[in-house]
Amino acid sequence: MIKLLATDFDGTLIKNDQVTKRDKDAIIKLQKQKELLVVSTGRPYNGVQMLKDEYKIFANYYVLLNGALIVDTLGTKIKQEIIEKDIIKSIINEIKEENVAISVESGFNTYLLTDGDNLPYPKKERVNSIDEIEEELSLISVYSPEKDILEIEEVKNKINKKYEDKIIAYRNDIYIDIVPLGCSKGNGIKYIAKQEFIKDDYIYTIGDSWNDVTMFNITKNSFTFHHVEEELKEHAAYLVDSVADCIEEYIL
Numbered sequence: 483m484i485k486l487l488a489t490d491f492d493g494t495l496i497k498n499d500q501v502t503k504r505d506k507d508a509i510i511k512l513q514k515q516k517e518l519l520v521v522s523t524g525r526p527y528n529g530v531q532m533l534k535d536e537y538k539i540f541a542n543y544y545v546l547l548n549g550a551l552i553v554d555t556l557g558t559k560i561k562q563e564i565i566e567k568d569i570i571k572s573i574i575n576e577i578k579e580e581n582v583a584i585s586v587e588s589g590f591n592t593y594l595l596t597d598g599d600n601l602p603y604p605k606k607e608r609v610n611s612i613d614e615i616e617e618e619l620s621l622i623s624v625y626s627p628e629k630d631i632l633e634i635e636e637v638k639n640k641i642n643k644k645y646e647d648k649i650i651a652y653r654n655d656i657y658i659d660i661v662p663l664g665c666s667k668g669n670g671i672k673y674i675a676k677q678e679f680i681k682d683d684y685i686y687t688i689g690d691s692w693n694d695v696t697m698f699n700i701t702k703n704s705f706t707f708h709h710v711e712e713e714l715k716e717h718a719a720y721l722v723d724s725v726a727d728c729i730e731e732y733i734l
Contacts (some may be wrong), residue, residue, distance in 0.1 A: 511734060
């Protein structure tokens with residue numbers, strides 16, 4: 483039976499803006515054995531291109547925007563959910579006084595609605611209004627560098643409470659990612675596994691943040707790191723130090 487490894491991107495596969503040689507070598511070994519690699523992230527497609535360009539790592543699938551967009555290895559769209567623009571406008575009006583940076587994502591282009599972002603993506607465009615954007619949108623990103631974790635959680639909870647029938651907001655470190663209701667990394671991986679006829683016992687997931695918990699919940703083979711928040715550790719089955727540890731000690 484083919485196995486599927488779904489790895490988070492920032493803080494998991496990418497640390498200090500790079501993929502370690504050991505992690506890259508382990509991934510190459512994994513794919514040589516015909517196992518599937520899925521990169522699962524809050525980033526858009528334009529935010530993961532460096533994996534291909536700099537490291538020659540070609541995932542079989544990408545679960546992007548916390549599950550709102552799924553593309554194949556060539557970047558061809560397989561599945562996408564959108565947030566209605568009226569809802570986006572309402573949410574932005576709700577949080578614009580919170581001293582945060584706000585951007586929105588189509589999955590292939592990033593639109594900045596405020597100054598002060600630190601998103602390391604190509605194809606970023608500054609706009610003054612949602613009305614300037616012709617593409618359909620799937621994620622709102624809220625960057626909160628001046629808030630502590632409890633304050634960010636308060637903003638996230640306020641959004642979820644008011645718009646619970648339309649969207650779901652996840653905290654990802656000092657970001658809040660807002661996606662259509664029902665979208666998650668876990669649901670995105672389950673969709674791919676179903677298409678590939680992979681049973682839950684052959685799914686492996688690894689991540690370092692709260693938006694990865696939905697991945698942890700779909701399989702008994704869930705991994706996080708020794709250094710993460712203590713509460714987060716409770717949601718994963720195993721603790722490791724690297725993606726390579728997960729691959730070499732538990733999958734191959």
